[in-house]
Amino acid sequence: MEELKTLDLKASVANSMQEVFNTMLPMEAELIDAELAEIDNGNRIVGSVSFAGSVMGNVNIQVNEVFARLMTATMLGMDKDESIGEEEVFDVIGELSNMVGGNLKSRLYDFGFPCNLSIPSITSGGHFRIESKNWARRESVAFRYREHTMLVEVYITSNR
Amino acid sequence: MALKVLTVDDSKMIRTVVAKAFGPYDCEIFEGENGVEGLSIAARENPDLIVLDITMPVMNGDEMLEKLKGQPSLKDIPVIMLTAESGKENVMNIAKLGISDYIVKPFKGEQLIERATKIVNLQPRDENDSAAGASTKYFSLDNDIHILVLPLKITKPIVVEVEDQMRTRIKEMAKLKHNKFVLDLSKATYTNMLLMKLIISIIESCRKSGIRHRVVGPSKINDELKGFHETSDIQIDETIDEAKAKF
Numbered sequence: 001m002e003e004l005k006t007l008d009l010k011a012s013v014a015n016s017m018q019e020v021f022n023t024m025l026p027m028e029a030e031l032i033d034a035e036l037a038e039i040d041n042g043n044r045i046v047g048s049v050s051f052a053g054s055v056m057g058n059v060n061i062q063v064n065e066v067f068a069r070l071m072t073a074t075m076l077g078m079d080k081d082e083s084i085g086e087e088e089v090f091d092v093i094g095e096l097s098n099m100v101g102g103n104l105k106s107r108l109y110d111f112g113f114p115c116n117l118s119i120p121s122i123t124s125g126g127h128f129r130i131e132s133k134n135w136a137r138r139e140s141v142a143f144r145y146r147e148h149t150m151l152v153e154v155y156i157t158s159n160r
Numbered sequence: 161m162a163l164k165v166l167t168v169d170d171s172k173m174i175r176t177v178v179a180k181a182f183g184p185y186d187c188e189i190f191e192g193e194n195g196v197e198g199l200s201i202a203a204r205e206n207p208d209l210i211v212l213d214i215t216m217p218v219m220n221g222d223e224m225l226e227k228l229k230g231q232p233s234l235k236d237i238p239v240i241m242l243t244a245e246s247g248k249e250n251v252m253n254i255a256k257l258g259i260s261d262y263i264v265k266p267f268k269g270e271q272l273i274e275r276a277t278k279i280v281n282l283q284p285r286d287e288n289d290s291a292a293g294a295s296t297k298y299f300s301l302d303n304d305i306h307i308l309v310l311p312l313k314i315t316k317p318i319v320v321e322v323e324d325q326m327r328t329r330i331k332e333m334a335k336l337k338h339n340k341f342v343l344d345l346s347k348a349t350y351t352n353m354l355l356m357k358l359i360i361s362i363i364e365s366c367r368k369s370g371i372r373h374r375v376v377g378p379s380k381i382n383d384e385l386k387g388f389h390e391t392s393d394i395q396i397d398e399t400i401d402e403a404k405a406k407f
Contacts, residue, residue, distance in 0.1 A: 023266040024177055076176050078327065083364065088172060095171045098215075099265045102244025109247045117245075119215070 004055065004158050007111050009104075010139045013059070013152055016103035017143060020096060025071055027145045034140035037151040042066065045089065046123045046130055047097035051105055053115025057156035058132050059101045061093060065124070067148035068093055086124075094120035100152065113158075162188045163280055164205050168198035168224065169213035169242065172320065174265070178211050179324075181269030185282045191317040195219025199227055201317070202234055209280050211272070213242045214254070225257050238279045240272070298322060299329055305340040305404055306333060308362065310348040314355040326362060330369050341366055342403045345377030351384050360390045374403035 014031055021029045043065040050058050063071070072084050072092045097120045105117050123130065132138075132155035141152045165187045167178040179189045190205055192198035194216045202210065210228075214221040221241060228234045238260040243250060246264040254262050261275045276282060300307045306329060311318065333339065343362055348355055359375075366373040375385075376397045385391040397403040 020266045023268045023271075024173075025266075072173075075173050077180060083368065091171055092173045095173050095265075098171075099244045102265070103246065106245045106247030106250065109249055114249070117215075119217075 003112060004137065004156065007107070007113075009137060009154055009156065010141055012104055012107045013100060013139060013154055014141045016100045017061075017096075017141065017150075017152055019103075020099055021143070021145075025075060027071070027074065029143040029145040029150070032142050032144045032149070034142040034151065036144075037140075037142035037149045043124060043126050044128075045093050047090075047093035048121050048123070048130070049097045049101035050118040051101065051108070051115045052118075052159075053113070054159050055108055055113045055115050055156055056159050057135065057154060059097060059104060060130055060151075060153045061097045061100065062130070062151040062153070063093070063148070065089075067145070067150065070148065071096075090122045090124075094122055104154065162186045163209065163282065164188050164190065164207040165209045165211065165276075166190045166192065166198065166201055166205065166207040167211045168192040168195065168201075168216070168221070169211075170194055170216040171213070174213065174242065175320070177267075177269060178272065181272045182276075182282075184285055185273075186285045187282070189321075191320055193218075193316060195221060195224030195227075197316075198224050202228065202237065203231075206233070207237060209276060210237055210239045211242060211276075212239050212259075215244070222257060225259070229258060240275055240279070242267075298325060302400075302404070304336075304338045305342060305407065306338060307342045307344055307400065309344040309346075310355070310358070312347050314348065314352065314358055316354065319354055319358050319361075322358060323361060326365055330365060330371065333371065334369070339371045340407050341371045341373040342400060343373065343375045344400060345375065345381050348377070348381070351381070356384065356388060356391075359385065360388065363391065363394065372407060374406055376400055376403050 021027050045063055045065055045068045047061045048058055068089050069084050072089045075092050078084060101117050105115060108115055134157060135155040136157040139154045143150045165182050167175050167189065169175050170193050175191045182189060190201050190207060192201050196219045212221045225239060241254050241259045241262040242265060243254060243262060244265045260279050263272055263275055298308055374397055375394050376399060382396040385394050
């Protein structure tokens with residue numbers, strides 16, 4: 001458990017998400033203070049992956065629906081005004097959480113904490129709260145792209 | 161002759177990134193959502209390169225690769241594996257599978273092409289092909305009327321391909337100031353939900369873009385379309401000439 005405390009989770013998640021913005025999502029998103037992240041306007045979409053093994057936890061990527069659609073349109077080379085299906089939006093957010101989760105899994109393994117990753121799940125709607133219980137560490141990372149923000153949260157605890 | 165590239169990933173986003181990466185090259189792209197589809201397409205098309213995700217539903221990438229290696233006609237097809245995990249253990253496990261290369265997500269299209277260039281001989285697409293299309297495979301032009309002929313059986317990869325080409329075609333029509341479109345269903349006699357959804361998608365694209373459209377097809381299709389709210393008011397013409405005359 002002590003070793004888990006020394007792992008720079010925040011940097012790992014921030015670098016991972018920044019890599020996504022730099023490669024597949026060509027958006028110049030800036031890292032901001034997580035306290036400043038505002039995701040409550042309208043419907044929200046949350047992509048989640050869980051991991052289990054020598055450590056357990058969750059990674060949640062939270063954006064509002066407008067930003068999710070913008071990312072989907074950008075990713076798929078569509079006009080932002082084009083009709084974008086919910087399936088496509090969920091696919092993009094799910095894949096983002098898969099990539100961030102996958103990267104975190106690799107970092108955990110290299111740190112001596114092997115674990116397995118779940119498939120991504122998506123939650124969407126207007127009024128809900130996502131919480132994890134009994135975590136030993138929690139980190140939040142936020143990004144801003146124009147008027148949109150993204151919040152990435154990691155909850156983790158040791159299974160040893 | 162165009163190189164055949166098969167991309168197998170349950171994420172449409174990733175398949176789109178892969179297809180776009182190969183866009184400037186003389187390649188024909190095939191798409192599968194899982195290992196079962198991937199094997200079926202590989203057996204049918206004998207691709208020159210496979211870009212394969214590891215984690216997929218139905219059948220994952222490891223299993224598909226194992227089955228590929230077990231078939232004499234397919235075992236030598238080079239495979240580039242996609243993975244979301246960059247850790248040493250994962251890389252070592254992947255290397256043991258007998259792949260040509262791997263790439264960690266997220267990745268830029270250029271990175272994938274760099275890997276692919278070491279394995280297959282990629283040639284730039286002819287400029288005339290690039291301009292005309294991407295969007296000519298199912299389309300033709302009769303004066304100022306754009307005609308889309310759907311094939312016999314609609315599969316998920318064909319849906320993705322047609323919708324992509326439709327988007328390009330609508331932009332081309334806007335540039336040319338054309339707004340007449342005919343959807344020809346005479347060949348698409350195998351009716352399934354994918355066909356119905358594709359028809360609805362095409363009609364909605366036309367309506368949204370202000371494109372005047374007619375649909376051509378047999379009476380059987382007419383009956384099927386009446387069963388859907390979105391298409392119940394579509395008038396079917398029996399022939400292309402009949403459709404053109406009604407513009």
